[in-house]
Amino acid sequence: MFDARKQRLAFDATQARQIADRRRGIGCDQLIVIEPSSDADAFMRIRNPDGSEVEACGNATRCVARLLLDETRKQKVTLQTVAGILVCEDAGGGAVTVDMGAPELSWERIPMAEAVDTNRFTLTVEGESLTASAVSMGNPHCVLFVDDADAAPVATLGPKIENHPLFPRRTNVEFVSVRDKGYLRMRVWERGAGITQACGSGACATAVAAFRRGLTRDHVEIELDGGVLSITLKDGHVFMTGATALAYSGTFAFDTK
Numbered sequence: 439m440f441d442a443r444k445q446r447l448a449f450d451a452t453q454a455r456q457i458a459d460r461r462r463g464i465g466c467d468q469l470i471v472i473e474p475s476s477d478a479d480a481f482m483r484i485r486n487p488d489g490s491e492v493e494a495c496g497n498a499t500r501c502v503a504r505l506l507l508d509e510t511r512k513q514k515v516t517l518q519t520v521a522g523i524l525v526c527e528d529a530g531g532g533a534v535t536v537d538m539g540a541p542e543l544s545w546e547r548i549p550m551a552e553a554v555d556t557n558r559f560t561l562t563v564e565g566e567s568l569t570a571s572a573v574s575m576g577n578p579h580c581v582l583f584v585d586d587a588d589a590a591p592v593a594t595l596g597p598k599i600e601n602h603p604l605f606p607r608r609t610n611v612e613f614v615s616v617r618d619k620g621y622l623r624m625r626v627w628e629r630g631a632g633i634t635q636a637c638g639s640g641a642c643a644t645a646v647a648a649f650r651r652g653l654t655r656d657h658v659e660i661e662l663d664g665g666v667l668s669i670t671l672k673d674g675h676v677f678m679t680g681a682t683a684l685a686y687s688g689t690f691a692f693d694t695k
C-alpha cells in the first residue's frame with residue numbers, strides 16, 4: 439500500500455506488475471495507491487499483480503479505512519474507487535465495517551457475454567457442466583456451491599473459469615460449501631491474482647449468491663483461508679465487517695526517484 443496523498447504517485451500496469459511480483463518486487467495480492475479525492479476522504483486505486491486496474495477490493499478497503507480512521511480519529515470515513523464511493527465505519531476492537539453498496543445481478547452488468555439467469559446457470563468447462571451463480575460487487579464474481587470447498591480443485595478449475603468466454607472482463611471465482619444457514623466456507627481464485635488468503639468482495643458476492651439460492655439467512659459468517667468475515671445484507675446493500683491486521687508505522691510515501 440502506497441500513500442500518495444502528499445505527492446503525485448502513479449504506477450502503470452508494468453510497474454504494478456514489477457512491484458507485485460513476489461519474485462522481483464514486494465509481492466502482494468493487490469497493489470493499493472491512496473490518492474487525494476475531492477469527493478471522499480481519499481481515492482483508492484486498485485491494481486492486481488497482473489497489472490490490471492480493478493473496480494473493487496473489499497479487504498484493501500478495510501485496511502485503508504483503518505489507516506484513515508486511526509489518522510483522523512473519525513468514526514466514519516469515505517473511500518472513492520473507480521466504481522463509486524464506499525462508507526467505512528469503525529466497528530470497534532480494530533474491526534471495520536464497509537458498506538460495499540448494492541450488488542449487481544443483471545448478466546449485462548456483471549458483465550457476461552450472453553443472457554443467463556445469474557442466480558443459477560450452467561458453465562461448460564472442457565466438456566464438464568458446472569452450475570454457478572454470478573454477482574458483481576463492482577468487480578465480477580462467479581460462485582460455485584460445492585460439497586466440500588476444502589477439496590475443490592481451485593488451482594486447476596479457477597483459472598479456466600477466470601478466463602471463460604462467458605466473462606468478457608474475466609472473473610473472480612469462489613468455491614463455497616454451506617456449513618449451515620449462518621456459516622459458509624469459501625476458497626477463492628482471484629482474477630489477475632490467483633489463489634489468495636481472502637477476498638472481501640468475493641465474500642460479499644458469495645453471501646448474496648447464497649441468500650438468493652435460499653441457502654443462508656441475511657447475515658452470514660464466511661470462513662476464508664485468512665480468517666472469518668461477517669456479511670450482512672440490509673436495505674439492498676452488502677455490509678462487510680472484519681478485523682484488520684495492518685502492519686504500518688503511520689503513513690509513508692514511496693520514493694519516486
Ligand SMILES: N[C@H](CCC[C@H](N)C(=O)O)C(=O)O
Pocket residue numbers: 467468486492493494495496497498577578610628629630631636637638639640
Ligand atoms: N482480484 C480482484 C480484486 C481484488 C479483490 C479482493 N482482493 C478483495 O478483497 O475484494 C478483481 O480482479 O476483481
